[in-house]
Amino acid sequence: MKKESVATQQFVDIEEIKDGAVILKNGGLRRILMVSGINFELKSEEEQNIITYAYQNFLNGLDFSVQIVIHSRKLNIESYLKKLEERRELEASELLKNQISEYVEFIKSFVEMNAVMAKTFFVVVPYDAIQIPKAGESIIASLKFWEKTNSAKKKDEGFEQRINQLNQRTDQVINGLSQIGLRTVALNDEELIELFYNLYNPSTVERKDLKIAHGEN
Numbered sequence: 001m002k003k004e005s006v007a008t009q010q011f012v013d014i015e016e017i018k019d020g021a022v023i024l025k026n027g028g029l030r031r032i033l034m035v036s037g038i039n040f041e042l043k044s045e046e047e048q049n050i051i052t053y054a055y056q057n058f059l060n061g062l063d064f065s066v067q068i069v070i071h072s073r074k075l076n077i078e079s080y081l082k083k084l085e086e087r088r089e090l091e092a093s094e095l096l097k098n099q100i101s102e103y104v105e106f107i108k109s110f111v112e113m114n115a116v117m118a119k120t121f122f123v124v125v126p127y128d129a130i131q132i133p134k135a136g137e138s139i140i141a142s143l144k145f146w147e148k149t150n151s152a153k154k155k156d157e158g159f160e161q162r163i164n165q166l167n168q169r170t171d172q173v174i175n176g177l178s179q180i181g182l183r184t185v186a187l188n189d190e191e192l193i194e195l196f197y198n199l200y201n202p203s204t205v206e207r208k209d210l211k212i213a214h215g216e217n
Helices: 002-009 045-060 078-090 094-113 139-150 159-180 189-200
Strands: 014-018 021-024 029-035 067-074 117-127 184-186
Touching (some): 078 094, 159 184
Antiparallel strands (some): 014 021, 021 029, 067 117
16 A cells, blocks of 8 residues: 555645645646636627637736646535535425425436536646856756756745746736736645645545635626
């Protein structure tokens, strides 16, 4: 069992989660933003054009790459059904009790017959420290220099400085997305741990639901 755990960890690039940032094994940092959605199809043509142009301007204004992730997962309704059962137990009226029971059975059968998916939207903001080789160095020497220093980034550049750079990029992305009408929340340490736990354990029940930033449809 121990050997299996070690082998699995080799495929995970995460070294640590600290100060709301994912620290990779090569020293890179990632900030994960949870973003609300927009019901684009319900917008008028004029509104759709405004959103499209705002999105184009947002992307063109970035001088670094970002990763946009759409995560789909079958909706877990166990906590919702549990609340309904608790409400049924507290209900004094037998008629309402029966109605709640029928509603619970309807929800269960509906979910069994139809895959109800929950979509979550994320934007990953990166920061990787860049080591610039000296002038006149050959390409091979530069590659060797990069390979040597890549694993020592955390020592060569202070963590506080890298976090500040990441925060600046994060603020730029949040401001850009707000111009499109999207609400954005940066995940904290606990939320990041829950997110990756759920991602790496897709067959298990989520330990905790993340709070999604809801925007106007």
